[in-house]
Amino acid sequence: MTTASPPRTRGGRPRDPRVDDAVGEAVLELLGEQGWRALTVAQVAERAGVGRASIYRRWTTKEAMIAHAWRASTAEARLDAVDTGSFAADLRALVHRATEVNERPVIRRALPHLLAAAADQPELTPTVVEVTIGQMLPVAEAVERAKARGEVDPAIDTAALLDHIFAPLVIRTLVEGRPRTTEEVDRHLDLVLAAFTTTGARRPPP
Amino acid sequence: MTTASPPRTRGGRPRDPRVDDAVGEAVLELLGEQGWRALTVAQVAERAGVGRASIYRRWTTKEAMIAHAWRASTAEARLDAVDTGSFAADLRALVHRATEVNERPVIRRALPHLLAAAADQPELTPTVVEVTIGQMLPVAEAVERAKARGEVDPAIDTAALLDHIFAPLVIRTLVEGRPRTTEEVDRHLDLVLAAFTTTGARRPPP
Amino acid sequence: MTTASPPRTRGGRPRDPRVDDAVGEAVLELLGEQGWRALTVAQVAERAGVGRASIYRRWTTKEAMIAHAWRASTAEARLDAVDTGSFAADLRALVHRATEVNERPVIRRALPHLLAAAADQPELTPTVVEVTIGQMLPVAEAVERAKARGEVDPAIDTAALLDHIFAPLVIRTLVEGRPRTTEEVDRHLDLVLAAFTTTGARRPPP
Amino acid sequence: MTTASPPRTRGGRPRDPRVDDAVGEAVLELLGEQGWRALTVAQVAERAGVGRASIYRRWTTKEAMIAHAWRASTAEARLDAVDTGSFAADLRALVHRATEVNERPVIRRALPHLLAAAADQPELTPTVVEVTIGQMLPVAEAVERAKARGEVDPAIDTAALLDHIFAPLVIRTLVEGRPRTTEEVDRHLDLVLAAFTTTGARRPPP
């Protein structure tokens, strides 16, 4: 789904797709500049050169508007697959790149608020799930390849393993409010590889 | 720290500690009843039988007020230590009880919003860190005992292990907006024990 | 000027004139019922069935709002002209009727506060001047006719004479906080007629 | 009455009279500097170096406090008697000096508000009456001398004549929010003298 529910088109002027784009861009800009609290629909409308009514015609709440813009932005930032033949190498490459993506201000500032909004408005949950799963997809593929190669026990549930890979990083960022350093990510991956792979591969000494 | 920064009281009527308590109780009640969005300072003041000014005198923002009430409430809900002599048994008992605690409406509804608030207001981060660490403390002790008994490799960083124990549970609750079932928690602990203990202890068949 | 400065309406929804009317009525009702001190913007908004923002959009201060409502109300209460052919008769009729008008609760309770408000907010002065002059207008016409008939010396400044007619009555009401009785008004007019007319006409004995 | 109701003095620490003085001075200073609206009890207390409770122990409301300070200040500004032997000369001297007194910022800014306060709080009326009458007292004496000399018809009620002398000046200041010029006062007195004295004395050409 890339647009905001283009509903019945029976007569009348069609919706201007430039509005969707302009709103999305404005939301991301303002989120990055000022954070979630300071972001108002009126401001978005002004920045986008759009009427407020045109926004409410597309999304029922401010949160839905932001969620849509956020999803649209992550779609283009999706990680490319990486296949080096080694699970450890794949994992390090993918997780380091995912960490970079999550450091973009708009993501870092929006994610906690989107989780909170979804807690109150269950209709936002699919969006949150979709984005988080989307980000883990290339890693899931690497895990499957690792199972095929015998690097990972096939009895281990892939989803559970993905959580062990990502959740500790995400939760620390959420709680401590600062991104993980490269070194911290590497140490985390050391432990993951030691605990969940048959080789217990550690990173090569520098 | 159990009270809201009673600054030097050089002359003048001292702050009435009953105000702090009444506000804390009112916040928790209203959070549980209505959730975060519907909670207003005016409502808290009325429920607590307190003037709004007395609240703003103590906390600069609504979020700080809630964070304080939340911390005060978790202090009394802290998990008791459990020491059965077996890391697996300790872990299952403690994590199941922690899961129960986190299911209380006030916690479940407030946590995502507190994380979001802390993202905008860094001064709230210590409170969030303190509470989350507090909850993990008895588990940390169990881990240390397990290391002493040789059930867990002493080379493993305890904090990292704690994250592998808790983060996957918490993150799934945050993202999916529903609590983990007992069965899901058990399966998660199976994997943790298999991956991070020397015995790879699995739970006994029922 | 009968409305609250509907500024250039270039696009956008136009202001609803019913809001102006409803606010004006509500102000006058509440002024009459409760007086100036007890009158709050929130109360006016509720009584008028109007949002508070709509009031603040029109008037910058509570005083300006009341002044506007007050002027609008006096416009319809303006005295009709009286022309009996005799200055004394004209004057007695007009001043007695003006006194009645000024006894209406809304006027009696509002005037002192409006004078006070104008002392702090000079932009209210034109309104106060307009209303007071408006009330004296029919008397001014009677004075001009009296001058033409030779009952009043044409060398006497009409505005000055009007002040001698009204000011003593008004100032006593302001200072003593009670209205003038019919008898007091008559005695006052006796003196005015004796001092400022060529005939020195006194009232006929009862 | 120069102090604020020094009540029962039965045991205990006596009231510090410096508090009364300091409060009075602070009120007058702040009235002159900022006007009535911006004057708060807290500000007065701070400026006077006094606790707020000490103020409320003496006066029940803010208005009563100001009224007291105002009366105390006018007591010392009372006009000295003038007796030149000519009513016209006495009158011009006294009224010009009264006009000067009324131009002091504290008076000009406070009078309208005191009238408004008295409209809501009848207990303030005596103070207002006392001050206004006090100011007119020397003029009343001059009127009596004029009656004795035959310059003014003894049948004219002195109080009514005083109102014709002062009310037009005061009301114009109240309504128009600006003081009378010397020339305006002189023209007003010309008319008063012409209308209410047997000589109809006009001022000598310059």
Add this chain to the structure above:
DNA sequence: TGGTAAACGAGACGGTACGTCAGGTCTTAAT
């Protein structure tokens, strides 16, 4: 090609929460 239906930017609408401020009362320790 002309009508119509829905879009558009602008901005007013009712409602509600916010955070500030003022008034008048009460409580402390000290005098």
Add this chain to the structure above:
DNA sequence: ATTAAGACCTGACGTACCGTCTCGTTTACCA
């Protein structure tokens, strides 16, 4: 029992934002 200091409750203030609702105008489809 007073004092200065300062907390207390109450409640109005003015601002800001939300989501809705007109306005007058523009733009596509369809007859």
